[in-house]
Amino acid sequence: MDTHRGASAGLELKHLRCLTAVMDAGSFTDAAIELGVSQAAVSRNLLALEKILGVRLLHRTSRAVAPTPAGVQVLARARLLLSGADELVTAAAAGHARLHIGHAWSAFGRHTTEFQRRWHRSHPETELRLIRHNAPTGGLAEGLCDIAVIRAPLDLKSWSHALVGHERRVVALASDDPWARRRSVRIDEIATRTLAIDRRTGTTTMNLWSGTAQPVVEYTHDIDDWLAAIATGRCVGVTPQATAVQYRRNGITYRPVRDADPVPVHLMWRRQDAHPATHAAVALAIELYRNDERTRAS
Numbered sequence: 001m002d003t004h005r006g007a008s009a010g011l012e013l014k015h016l017r018c019l020t021a022v023m024d025a026g027s028f029t030d031a032a033i034e035l036g037v038s039q040a041a042v043s044r045n046l047l048a049l050e051k052i053l054g055v056r057l058l059h060r061t062s063r064a065v066a067p068t069p070a071g072v073q074v075l076a077r078a079r080l081l082l083s084g085a086d087e088l089v090t091a092a093a094a095g096h097a098r099l100h101i102g103h104a105w106s107a108f109g110r111h112t113t114e115f116q117r118r119w120h121r122s123h124p125e126t127e128l129r130l131i132r133h134n135a136p137t138g139g140l141a142e143g144l145c146d147i148a149v150i151r152a153p154l155d156l157k158s159w160s161h162a163l164v165g166h167e168r169r170v171v172a173l174a175s176d177d178p179w180a181r182r183r184s185v186r187i188d189e190i191a192t193r194t195l196a197i198d199r200r201t202g203t204t205t206m207n208l209w210s211g212t213a214q215p216v217v218e219y220t221h222d223i224d225d226w227l228a229a230i231a232t233g234r235c236v237g238v239t240p241q242a243t244a245v246q247y248r249r250n251g252i253t254y255r256p257v258r259d260a261d262p263v264p265v266h267l268m269w270r271r272q273d274a275h276p277a278t279h280a281a282v283a284l285a286i287e288l289y290r291n292d293e294r295t296r297a298s
Contacts, residue, residue, distance in 0.1 A: 102145030109242025165289025
């Protein structure tokens, strides 16, 4: 057995806090007042610390307390450990004061700005950050966000999730493409073109073309690669309307795909340690998408 490891198992932060308090205050009495405990408790913690470490840390006289050579070294280490512990507590508290929502391509599409504004008004105590991660779960599986916006086909059984709404599909094409002059495009027409697909985080699969005719596919690595392939004119792309809102680029035009099923938009989060603001974020997203659907219906 590692005797050093066995001894350190009994070490507690209160032991180190008593040591630093005594040295900073200059006496056991003043240290006890500073810590809000009895003088006897300070003495017990210092004796326990000396026993755990196996060295004497302080020279005590009737008038003063001074560190031993070993005490000087331990005191320096104690300050570092206590500072690290305080930083840990601060970081953990800040984690709940900040909500990270990750997404692979786009956040809430045309609702993104309104989501941010309403969140700031209703939840000023929780800072909102929308962050793009080029990962199927928008960074959730990697621990990079608290909630993820999911549009791509994904097995959701391992996560808590909620359907917040739907988005219509659009076709992205070069602005000098003949289709750019049209009001909309049919899904079967796209089968005659070369289709850019991001198979890692994209929403488009060959299931959109149930017949025998399917487009030629060119695979891309991320949204920027996808847009670049389309801008050249050699490819078109099919994507949720949110992409058209968030990625307005010179040389790229978006047109509705009038006969394709809409894309479901889910919010997904970890089951075991959900952020306290999760359900508020879900409720706000559902409200915004529902209002959008009501507007279209009217």
